[in-house]
Structures are given as structure tokens and as C-alpha cells.
Amino acid sequence: MPEPAELRAGDTAIEVSGLNKSFGATKALDQLDLNVRTGEVHGFLGPNGAGKSTTIRVLLGLLRADSGRATVLGGHPWHDAVALHRRLAYVPGDVNLWPTLTGGEAIDLFARLRGGFDRRRRNELCERFDLDPTKKGRTYSKGNRQKVAIVAALASDVELLILDEPTAGLDPLMETIFAECIREVKGAGRTVLLSSHILAQVEALGDRVSIIRQGHIVESGTLSELRHLTRTSVEAETHRSADGVRDLPGVHNVAVSNGKVHFDVDTEHLDTAVGHLHGLGIRSLVSQPPTLEQLFMRHYGEELAEATNGRGR
Amino acid sequence: MPRAAPKMSTRRDDLAGTATLIRFMLRRDRVRIPVWLAALTLGTVATAQSFGDLYPDAAARQAAAQSMNSPAGLAMTGPSHYLQDYNFGSMLSHQMLGFLGVLVGLMSVLLLVRHSRAEEETGRAELVRASIVGRHAHMTAALSVVAGTNILLAVLLTLGLGGLGVEGITWSGSLLYGAAHAMMGLVFAGVAAVTVQITEHSRGAAGLGLAAIGVAYVLRASGDVGNEAISWLSPIGWAQRTYAYVDNRWWPLLLGLALAAVLVVAGFELSTRRDVGSGLRQSRPGKAAASDVLAHPIGLALRLHRGLLIGFGVAMLLLGASYGSIIGDAEEMLGSVDVLNEALAEIGGASIAESFASMVMVVMVIVASIYVVMAALRPRSEETAGRAEPVLATALSRGRWLGGHLVVVLGGAVVMALLLGLGFGLSGASSMGDTGFLWNILGAALAYVPALWFVAGVAVALFGWLPRGAALAWALPVYGFVVGYLGQILQFPGWMNNLSPFGHVPQLPADELTWTPLVVLTLLAAALIVLGLAGFRRRSVEMT
Ligand SMILES: Nc1ncnc2c1ncn2[C@@H]1O[C@H](COP(=O)(O)OP(=O)(O)OP(=O)(O)O)[C@@H](O)[C@H]1O
Numbered sequence: 088m089p090e091p092a093e094l095r096a097g098d099t100a101i102e103v104s105g106l107n108k109s110f111g112a113t114k115a116l117d118q119l120d121l122n123v124r125t126g127e128v129h130g131f132l133g134p135n136g137a138g139k140s141t142t143i144r145v146l147l148g149l150l151r152a153d154s155g156r157a158t159v160l161g162g163h164p165w166h167d168a169v170a171l172h173r174r175l176a177y178v179p180g181d182v183n184l185w186p187t188l189t190g191g192e193a194i195d196l197f198a199r200l201r202g203g204f205d206r207r208r209r210n211e212l213c214e215r216f217d218l219d220p221t222k223k224g225r226t227y228s229k230g231n232r233q234k235v236a237i238v239a240a241l242a243s244d245v246e247l248l249i250l251d252e253p254t255a256g257l258d259p260l261m262e263t264i265f266a267e268c269i270r271e272v273k274g275a276g277r278t279v280l281l282s283s284h285i286l287a288q289v290e291a292l293g294d295r296v297s298i299i300r301q302g303h304i305v306e307s308g309t310l311s312e313l314r315h316l317t318r319t320s321v322e323a324e325t326h327r328s329a330d331g332v333r334d335l336p337g338v339h340n341v342a343v344s345n346g347k348v349h350f351d352v353d354t355e356h357l358d359t360a361v362g363h364l365h366g367l368g369i370r371s372l373v374s375q376p377p378t379l380e381q382l383f384m385r386h387y388g389e390e391l392a393e394a395t396n397g398r399g400r
Numbered sequence: 401m402p403r404a405a406p407k408m409s410t411r412r413d414d415l416a417g418t419a420t421l422i423r424f425m426l427r428r429d430r431v432r433i434p435v436w437l438a439a440l441t442l443g444t445v446a447t448a449q450s451f452g453d454l455y456p457d458a459a460a461r462q463a464a465a466q467s468m469n470s471p472a473g474l475a476m477t478g479p480s481h482y483l484q485d486y487n488f489g490s491m492l493s494h495q496m497l498g499f500l501g502v503l504v505g506l507m508s509v510l511l512l513v514r515h516s517r518a519e520e521e522t523g524r525a526e527l528v529r530a531s532i533v534g535r536h537a538h539m540t541a542a543l544s545v546v547a548g549t550n551i552l553l554a555v556l557l558t559l560g561l562g563g564l565g566v567e568g569i570t571w572s573g574s575l576l577y578g579a580a581h582a583m584m585g586l587v588f589a590g591v592a593a594v595t596v597q598i599t600e601h602s603r604g605a606a607g608l609g610l611a612a613i614g615v616a617y618v619l620r621a622s623g624d625v626g627n628e629a630i631s632w633l634s635p636i637g638w639a640q641r642t643y644a645y646v647d648n649r650w651w652p653l654l655l656g657l658a659l660a661a662v663l664v665v666a667g668f669e670l671s672t673r674r675d676v677g678s679g680l681r682q683s684r685p686g687k688a689a690a691s692d693v694l695a696h697p698i699g700l701a702l703r704l705h706r707g708l709l710i711g712f713g714v715a716m717l718l719l720g721a722s723y724g725s726i727i728g729d730a731e732e733m734l735g736s737v738d739v740l741n742e743a744l745a746e747i748g749g750a751s752i753a754e755s756f757a758s759m760v761m762v763v764m765v766i767v768a769s770i771y772v773v774m775a776a777l778r779p780r781s782e783e784t785a786g787r788a789e790p791v792l793a794t795a796l797s798r799g800r801w802l803g804g805h806l807v808v809v810l811g812g813a814v815v816m817a818l819l820l821g822l823g824f825g826l827s828g829a830s831s832m833g834d835t836g837f838l839w840n841i842l843g844a845a846l847a848y849v850p851a852l853w854f855v856a857g858v859a860v861a862l863f864g865w866l867p868r869g870a871a872l873a874w875a876l877p878v879y880g881f882v883v884g885y886l887g888q889i890l891q892f893p894g895w896m897n898n899l900s901p902f903g904h905v906p907q908l909p910a911d912e913l914t915w916t917p918l919v920v921l922t923l924l925a926a927a928l929i930v931l932g933l934a935g936f937r938r939r940s941v942e943m944t
């Protein structure tokens with residue numbers, strides 16, 4: 088690759104712009120932009136069928152995009168596939184193993200085909216994930232199949248991990264261990280693209296998040312930037328009627344009943360809203376801190392997301 | 401264990417949901433079953449109709465009977481009793497029943513495996529069985545569908561043949577002829593009902609079923625040439641011994657029905673001794689780490705192809721050996737033929753043993769081509785099963801991944817030809833006491849390797865450019881089989897033979913060795929493989 092690409096690779100691990108991919112009549116990716124910085128854990132969130140796996144397959148050079156640009160570690164995902172694959176590891180969303188190969192053989196196979204491979208680390212990971220590597224692929228449960236792919240990816244000495252819903256099927260204990268491992272990976276300065284449905288997981292691990300819906304990124308930013316987009320939920324009792332709250336900027340879903348008021352307010356307008364309540368004489372005040380859950384649900388929820396899409400374009 | 405639990409379920413509960421499942425299976429097979437039925441019925445009716453042109457008078461029929469009365473002729477058709485009165489009816493029964501027995505068996509085995517073991521393998525059966533469906537419902541429904549298909553085939557054959565109005569093809573004979581097909585179909589459905597219990601994989605279950613068909617066929621072939629008692633061990637032999645259109649004996653069918661019943665009961669009994677999704681054999685733990693070889697693309701491919709290679713290799717060796725042993729019987733038969741006949745046969749420069757070898761070699765090679773297609777489509781099944789994706793996401797390039805599989809496929813083709821030549825040559829040489837025969841046969845088998853490579857090339861080209869239509873590669877063995885087998889009996893026109901890659905191979909040892917077709921086939925195979933690789937490099941990896 089020419090030098091400018093190498094230079095850019097310094098701070099950006101994955102850069103995607105205007106990516107399109109259709110399967111017949113289905114538009115799986117629609118002008119998708121994505122930016123993952125080197126050394127960060129980037130959460131990739133979205134509802135079922137949003138296009139997460141499709142994006143990842145394009146990034147791995149398994150699928151050909153219809154149009155748009157994608158750069159992975161400074162290289163072209165399709166043309167430089169083999170060279171790039173030496174530097175990254177992938178955990179598919181649905182792990183399919185060979186019925187006649189043992190889990191241990193599958194782990195070694197993936198790790199060796201990738202190049203770098205640390206046997207001590209591999210054994211240690213098998214123990215941490217409580218995985219029996221002598222079982223045949225066919226006899227593993229779903230969670231254990233998933234572990235095989237995770238161990239193979241984590242045992243490889245690579246710069247970038249691309250994980251497609253890696254914890255689907257893992258029990259809570261294993262999820263915790265997985266989270267530990269991801270923190271170690273991040274501590275070692277490696278980059279992680281983590282696709283998930285589970286917001287809490289991304290909140291706990293991610294530095295930045297992109298939310299995809301119908302093949303398009305609808306929100307992207309650091310967690311605090313996104314929190315800024317969320318709403319605080321306020322419940323208050325006031326001396327005088329709080330009907331006037333309805334007219335304040337950034338206030339939604341107001342409900343007033345016998346002296347109590349309940350509303351959601353955009354985080355940036357919280358100050359104004361609370362100031363207004365203050366003028367009415369506050370008897371009690373409960374406010375829920377902003378959670379990404381709300382933002383997330385807003386993009387999951389059909390009509391709300393529709394409105395967001397309209398605003399975004 | 402379900403046995404130890406208090407018996408709360410009644411027999412009715414065991415079968416709950418059968419009717420729904422039958423309807424569901426028929427819907428899934430609304431194309432497949434009619435295609436099978438149409439192909440088998442129309443093929444038979446067309447053959448019966450063509451007899452009038454092929455053998456216009458009694459003299460022509462007598463000549464045909466004479467030419468069939470050779471070891472090769474009888475091995476590929478049926479018992480010689482038919483030849484005593486060689487009218488159109490007995491001709492049909494003699495020439496087609498054995499061949500169609502194989503096809504009907506194939507239909508039954510494939511349909512049954514598809515609706516039982518294959519469903520379990522994908523986990524769909526678990527979903528179905530967890531709803532209101534009795535534990536025997538699945539198997540009962542699958543067997544009903546297959547049995548119904550076979551009975552319908554019998555009815556269609558009876559109507560189609562009886563209605564032809566061809567002299568010698570009587571209604572009563574046609575009824576028995578159709579029923580004999582249904583009997584063979586039911587027996588092999590029973591065989592499959594047992595094999596699906598034994599192995600965990602549908603591929604293995606189908607493979608065992610096909611092996612049973614092969615054994616049944618070879619038993620009848622060797623019995624019809626030599627000791628007739630051997631033919632009585634084979635359901636295909638029973639069907640042929642109804643002597644439909646000649647003696648119209650019904651009782652051999654009872655043997656088949658009894659065997660089918662025993663097999664079905666055994667299948668149900670075995671099914672209660674295992675869990676849904678598993679086989680009778682429990683899988684054992686294996687190695688905790690991979691050997692160095694596995695990480696090489698050829699090593700990986702070899703490991704994935706291992707079962708198929710070994711299974712098919714043994715089958716080819718046995719198939720060759722059993723045809724080879726027939727040659728000994730053939731020699732005995734020669735002893736009873738007068739000197740003049742022997743001299744006549746040798747005028748073409750080939751002995752009877754050699755022309756026998758050339759004739760059956762084509763058929764055996766086409767069986768080997770089934771291996772080639774199965775192996776060459778392996779990359780496609782790896783892809784659709786989602787196992788190619790994680791491997792191709794490593795530093796293994798697409799070319800090397802597919803190349804690994806190809807080395808095994810092309811090498812496997814050579815191995816199959818060698819094993820079949822070895823089996824045939826060794827047992828033939830020992831039964832005739834002529835060691836030179838082995839070398840002739842090995843050469844004859846190896847001459848087919850370029851044609852097998854060509855088949856692999858077609859499969860790879862389809863995989864690269866038309867992955868969803870990759871199964872079209874099956875057209876080659878199917879066409880090759882129809883032309884190479886039936887064509888020899890029914891004397892198809894030359895251009896039909898030329899459309900098959902196997903038709904271009906010199907038929908050693910009877911023919912002279914000519915290199916041109918072998919070189920051309922090899923070059924074409926190479927071109928197709930290069931084409932396929934290029935196609936695969938530029939397309940998406942897909943799971944559907
Ligand atoms: N090979 C394919 N052929 C046709 N359509 C496809 C194919 N692969 C994906 N799609 C479609 O593209 C869209 C995006 O699918 P994708 O698998 O990327 O979603 P996802 O975000 O990974 O969903 P999930 O969270 O359920 O895994 C869906 O509408 C899906 O049906």
C-alpha cells in the first residue's frame with residue numbers, strides 16, 4: 088500500500104465511507120460510514136438485521152461491497168485480504184465447527200492459519216473459559232462453540248479483533264471473563280470492533296459507539312457524547328401547578344396529576360427545566376440519570392427511529 | 401432413559417402429529433417426488449416403446465437374446481431364463497429391472513434420509529418434535545411418504561406400460577413389473593430406516609444405504625452369471641425372479657415385503673435406544689491440539705475428506721473385486737460355448753474376458769465419478785455450512801483453500817481408479833489364472849482418470865461462477881450412467897455417447913490406446929479448474 092495509507096493507519100484502524108451492499112431487493116448497507124480509532128474498543132450496536140454482520144463481512148473481504156470505500160489497518164479489505172488477515176482475528180456471530188474435529192484442533196487451526204500463535208496463552212485461555220478442547224465439534228453446546236472461536240481469536244497475536252456478537256450464548260460468568268479479556272486486549276493497545284445487541288456490555292467495555300439501523304449509522308460518538316443526546320427523566324412535586332413545563336424547550340412526555348409532574352428532558356436543557364421547577368416551589372424531586380438504554384431503545388423503536396432518520400438526513 | 405420411566409404414553413401418543421408431518425414433507429418435496437416419478441416412469445415407457453424400432457422382427461429379437469447371453473450381457477441385465485422367450489415384455493423386464501432397482505433404491509434411500517437424519521442433523525427435527533409430535537411420528541411420516549411414492553410409482557408404471565399396447569407387454573405382466581419396483585423401493589427404504597439410526601450424519605446414513613444397494617446389485621450380477629443361489633440373496637434378484645411378462649410369479653415379492661417389514665421394525669426399535677440428534681455410537685473425545693499437518697491447506701482438506709475417501713475407496717475395491725470374480729464364472733461359461741463362438745468373439749482382437757472388462761469398466765468408473773462429484777462439491781458444503789467463512793478470514797487465501805480441496809479431489813480420483821482397477825484386476829487375474837490381466841485392467845482404469853478430472857473441473861467451475869447451481873455437476877454421472885449403462889444395452893446413437901466425457905475414453909483393454917482424447921480431457925479439466933478458481937476469487941463468500 089502507498090505511504091499515505093500507512094500513515095493514516097496510525098490513528099485509524101477501520102475507516103468506512105459511503106458503503107452500499109444489496110442482496111437482491113434487500114438493501115443491507117445504505118451509505119454506511121464507520122470510523123474505528125486505533126487502540127479503542129468500538130461498540131457496534133443495532134437491532135436484528137440492521138447490517139452489522141454484513142458490514143463485518145465486507146471488512147473481512149468475504150463480501151464484495153457494491154460501492155463505497157473501506158480501509159482496514161491501512162489496507163483494502165478485498166485486495167489485501169490475506170495480508171490483513173495476518174493482523175486481525177475474527178469471531179463470527181454464528182460459530183460452525185467441523186463435526187469431526189475437536190475444539191482444540193479447531194482453535195489451533197484458526198490460530199496457526201493466522202500466523203502468530205502462543206500455545207501457553209491458548210492453554211491458559213482454555214482454562215479460564217473452562218473449555219474442554221478434546222470434545223468433537225458436533226458435541227459442543229452453542230456457548231462452548233462460541234468459546235472455541237473466542238479462544239482462537241484471543242490466542243492470536245494480532246492488532247485488531249473483529250467480534251460479531253461474541254457473547255451470544257455465553258453464561259453470565261463467562262461473559263464476565265470475556266469482558267476481562269477484552270480489557271486486557273485493550274490494555275495491550277490492540278483495537279476491538281465489538282458488535283452487540285447488549286448495551287450494558289458495550290457501555291462497560293466501549294470507548295466509542297456506533298449505532299446502525301437499516302444499514303445506516305444513525306449515531307456515533309464517545310459514550311459521554313451519546314449520553315449528551317439522551318434525556319433525563321424527572322419526577323417532581325411542586326406547590327404550584329407545573330403545567331407550564333410543557334412550553335419549555337427540550338421537554339417531552341409531560342404528565343401532570345394532582346400536584347405531581349413527570350417529564351423527560353434533553354440533557355442539554357436540564358438546567359432550564361429544573362430552574363423552572365424551582366420557581367414553583369419544589370417539594371420532592373427525583374431524577375433518573377441519563378442511560379444509553381433510552382437512546383438505544385429510541386433507535387430500536389420503529390416510529391421513533393423513523394423520526395430520527397428523517398431528522399438525520 | 402425413556403425405557404425406565406413409567407409408561408405414561410400410549411401408542412397413539414407416539415404417533416401424534418404424523419398426518420401433519422406427512423403433509424409438511426409432501427409440501428417440501430412437491431417438486432422432487434414428481435420429478436423422480438416422472439423420470440422413472442417416462443424412461444421406462446420410452447424404452448419399451450423404442451423396442452419396436454430396435455428389434456423389428458423375431459429374428460432381431462433372437463439376435464438380441466444371443467448377444468445378451470454372454471457373461472457381460474447377463475451381468476449388466478438379469479437372469480438368462482428371460483432369454484428363452486425374448487418378446488418385448490421379457491426384454492423390458494430382463495434389461496431394465498436390475499438397473500431400475502438401483503434407481504428406485506437410490507430414490508428411497510435419499511428421500512428417507514432427507515426426511516429423517518438430515519432433519520435431525522440441522523436441528524429442525526428437535527424443533528418439530530418439541531411441539532405436539534410423538535416420538536415415532538417423524539419416522540412413521542417419512543416412511544409413509546417414501547412407501548406412498550413407491551406405490552404410486554408401481555401404479556404409474558402399470559398404467560404407462562399396460563396402456564402402451566405393445567405386443568408382449570401385457571396388463572398382468574405390467575402390474576407385476578410395477579409391483580416389483582415398489583418392493584425394491586420398500587426394501588431399501590427399510591435399509592435406510594436402519595442406517596439413519598446408526599450414524600450421526602446424513603451423509604454417512606445415505607452412504608451406508610447406497611452401499612447396500614451396491615451389494616444387492618453385485619450379488620445379483622454375480623449370481624446371474626454364475627451360481628444362481630447368490631442372486632437369491634439380493635432383493636433386486638427377487639424382483640427379477642418374478643419373471644414378469646414370462647412366468648408372472650408373485651411370490652418372490654413376499655420375500656421383499658417380509659424383509660422390508662423386519663428392517664422397519666428394527667429401525668423403530670433402534671430409534672428408541674438413542675437420543676434425538678445422536679447416533680447409536682457415542683462420539684469419543686479426541687486430540688486436544690492440532691497436528692502440524694492440519695494447518696496446511698492440503699492437510700486440512702485431507703482431514704475433511706478422510707471419511708469419504710476411505711469409505712468410497714473400500715467400496716471401489718469391493719466393487720472391482722466382485723466383478724473380477726464374475727470373470728472366473730465367465731470362463732466356465734466359455735467352456736460350454738462351442739469353439740466357433742469363441743473364435744467369433746476373438747475376431748475383434750479382444751477375448752471375451754477383455755470385452756467383458758471394457759463393458760463393466762465404464763459402469764464402475766461412473767460409480768467412481770460419484771465420489772469425484774461429492775468430493776468436488778465439498779468446498780460448497782463447507783461454504784454453506786458457514787465453516788469456510790472463519791477459515792477464509794485467516795491468512796489462508798481463497799486460492800490455497802480451494803487448492804487444498806482440489807489436490808485431494810484430483811488425487812482421490814486417481815486413488816479410486818487404482819483401487820477399482822486393483823480389485824477388478826486382482827480378483828479377475830486369480831479367477832482366470834492370468835497375471836497379465838491385472839496390468840491390462842490397471843491401465844484400463846487409469847485411462848479414465850482424465851475423464852474423472854474433467855468431472856471435477858466442471859464441478860469447480862460451477863462452484864466458482866454459479867455456486868447456487870453447483871449441484872448441476874451431478875448431471876455428469878447421471879448422464880454418464882444412463883448412456884454408459886443403458887446405452888450399451890439399448891444401443892443409443894453415437895452422438896449421445898459423445899456428450900459424456902466417459903464416451904471419449906478408449907475402452908481398454910478391448911480397444912486400442914489412443915492418447916489424444918486423454919490429453920484433451922486433461923487440458924479441458926485444467927482449464928475448467930483455472931476458470932473455477934478465478935470465479936471463486938472474485939465472488940462473495942455466501943452462506944445461502
Ligand atoms: N446472503 C444474504 N442474502 C440475502 N440477504 C441477506 C444476506 N445476508 C444478509 N442479508 C440481509 O441483509 C440484512 C442485514 O443482515 P445482517 O446479517 O448484516 O444483520 P445483523 O445486523 O448482523 O443482524 P443480527 O443482529 O440478527 O445478527 C438483513 O435484512 C438480512 O436479511
Ligand SMILES: [Mg+2]
Nearest residue numbers: 139140180251
Ligand atoms: Mg449478525
